[in-house]
Amino acid sequence: MIRALDETGLDAKYLELEMTESMLMRDVDQAIAIMKELQALGIQFAIDDFGTGYSSLSALKNLPVARLKIDQSFVRNLADDENDRSIAAAVISLGQKLNMRVIAEGVETDDQLAFLRESRCDEIQGYHFSKPIEPGAIEDLLKHQAQRR
Numbered sequence: 001m002i003r004a005l006d007e008t009g010l011d012a013k014y015l016e017l018e019m020t021e022s023m024l025m026r027d028v029d030q031a032i033a034i035m036k037e038l039q040a041l042g043i044q045f046a047i048d049d050f051g052t053g054y055s056s057l058s059a060l061k062n063l064p065v066a067r068l069k070i071d072q073s074f075v076r077n078l079a080d081d082e083n084d085r086s087i088a089a090a091v092i093s094l095g096q097k098l099n100m101r102v103i104a105e106g107v108e109t110d111d112q113l114a115f116l117r118e119s120r121c122d123e124i125q126g127y128h129f130s131k132p133i134e135p136g137a138i139e140d141l142l143k144h145q146a147q148r149r
Contacts, residue, residue, distance in 0.1 A: 001038060012042035016066070020049050028059045039064045046103070051091060061098060068095035072106025072126070079111035089119050096122070 005012055017038070024031045024047065035045055046067035047060075051074055070091050077084045088104070095102040104116045107126030116124050133141060 001043070002041070005041070012038075013044075015042075016044040016046055018046045018048040018069070021047050021052065022049075024063065025059065028062075032059075032062055032064070035064050048105075050095075051087060065100055067103055067123075068098075068100045069103045069105050070121075075104050075106045075112055075116075075126070076108075078115045079109065085115060088116070088121075092116075092119050092121050096120075 004010075005015070019031075039045070044066040045064060046069055047063070047065050048069045049071040050068050052071045068091065070088055074084045074087050074091070078088060092102045101122040103123040103125060104112075104121050105125055107113055107116065107124050107128045109128065112126075113124060113128055130141065
């Protein structure tokens with residue numbers, strides 16, 4: 001990791017590593033130690049697919065994590081499933097109270113977007129906004145978006 005930063009010249013503050021909750025829970029103490037070393041360099045961390053593994057709240061509060069990503073399996077049925085709405089709202093609240101930014105993954109509909117905005121989710125990503133695109137097409141996409149405003 002450090003060698004890659006040195007070779008590319010990338011400032012560590014621009015690097016965010018995503019790890020799944022289940023990967024972190026394999027050896028929490030070791031994960032925390034490694035993450036704190038890398039965090040001291042400026043690297044940030046996100047927990048991806050949150051809610052699909054077996055995380056411990058005591059472990060979560062000790063992990064040096066900047067972002068919590070709500071798995072799309074909870075986002076998919078927000079319009080129809082009260083349990084998914086409750087889980088999503090709870091994760092948003094929990095993450096924010098632990099000073100993490102919360103990202104909802106897999107947003108595809110206006111109803112999902114409305115619920116997440118109402119719940120004050122920090123960031124929202126998914127096909128509702130754009131399907132994955134090639135790096136060279138990003139400039140065209142941004143120009144098109146600017147013209148729509």
